[in-house]
Amino acid sequence: MTKREAQLRAGRLRPKSGANLLTLQRNSAIDRYPFAEISPRLEIVVSPRAKRLALRLCPKARVMNLVVPKRASMKSAYEFAREHEDWIQEKLSELPRRVRLRDGAVIPVFGQDRRIVVLYNENLKFTDILLKKDELIVMTNKTDPSSRIKRFLVEQARAKITALAEEKSAAIDRDYKDITIRDTVSRWGSCSSDGRLSFSYRLIFAPKQALDYVVAHEVAHLAHMDHSENFWDTCESISRDFEGGIDWMREHGHTLMRFSA
Numbered sequence: 118m119t120k121r122e123a124q125l126r127a128g129r130l131r132p133k134s135g136a137n138l139l140t141l142q143r144n145s146a147i148d149r150y151p152f153a154e155i156s157p158r159l160e161i162v163v164s165p166r167a168k169r170l171a172l173r174l175c176p177k178a179r180v181m182n183l184v185v186p187k188r189a190s191m192k193s194a195y196e197f198a199r200e201h202e203d204w205i206q207e208k209l210s211e212l213p214r215r216v217r218l219r220d221g222a223v224i225p226v227f228g229q230d231r232r233i234v235v236l237y238n239e240n241l242k243f244t245d246i247l248l249k250k251d252e253l254i255v256m257t258n259k260t261d262p263s264s265r266i267k268r269f270l271v272e273q274a275r276a277k278i279t280a281l282a283e284e285k286s287a288a289i290d291r292d293y294k295d296i297t298i299r300d301t302v303s304r305w306g307s308c309s310s311d312g313r314l315s316f317s318y319r320l321i322f323a324p325k326q327a328l329d330y331v332v333a334h335e336v337a338h339l340a341h342m343d344h345s346e347n348f349w350d351t352c353e354s355i356s357r358d359f360e361g362g363i364d365w366m367r368e369h370g371h372t373l374m375r376f377s378a
């Protein structure tokens with residue numbers, strides 16, 4: 118509950134519009150039922166378009182969405198969720214375990230598993246990180262270097278993705294404006310109409326052919342801003358292993374979300 122909602126409930130503020138009022142009524146309707154007892158990772162999504170109650174696993178956000186049509190009652194939604202309680206818990210428990218970026222964790226970097234080895238020394242002036250064949254060596258004066266490790270991985274991803282984008286865009290004789298590396302939940306990559314490419318740093322945890330495919334996909338958009346046959350031909354022509362990459366992203370892409378700083 119936000120501060121504003123709390124004030125609204127206490128009657129100190131008037132809702133600004135009908136929409137707010139609706140949300141408020143909805144929220145208090147949700148609060149009447151102990152959805153969190155079923156699972157704290159069950160999220161209620163009230164949808165104006167949905168025709169019936171539905172459960173949808175969202176592996177990227179690691180939650181189960183309970184889609185509730187606008188006209189449906191919260192009581193019926195709650196009963197529906199209770200009926201499927203075991204299934205909800207089972208599906209959520211099958212999601213890959215979280216891996217934190219800390220000493221001892223094993224993370225795949227460019228398709229190769231590497232163990233994080235933190236060498237703490239309070240006398241060091243700064244953190245130095247080395248990417249080895251099987252290890253990621255972190256020499257640091259920080260008791261928790263996880264955000265520093267993440268920054269290192271972002272920079273490694275940037276260097277690799279930039280090199281691939283340069284090679285692929287040259288192959289189709291197109292230019293891009295710039296490349297942004299982010300930690301986004303919704304997309305692995307994007308290409309704007311003015312040629313700005315953006316990628317998720319999490320692609321660093323994917324096998325090489327998968328990373329390569331995502332870069333090829335966004336670079337191919339520099340030539341075709343759609344998903345036409347011509348687009349897919351271009352994408353395939355600049356991918357090292359088109360089928361392998363696209364299959365891996367489809368089947369395992371969500372597992373890239375399990376790493377966190």
Ligand SMILES: [Zn+2]
Pocket residue numbers: 334338343344
């Ligand atoms: Zn696309």
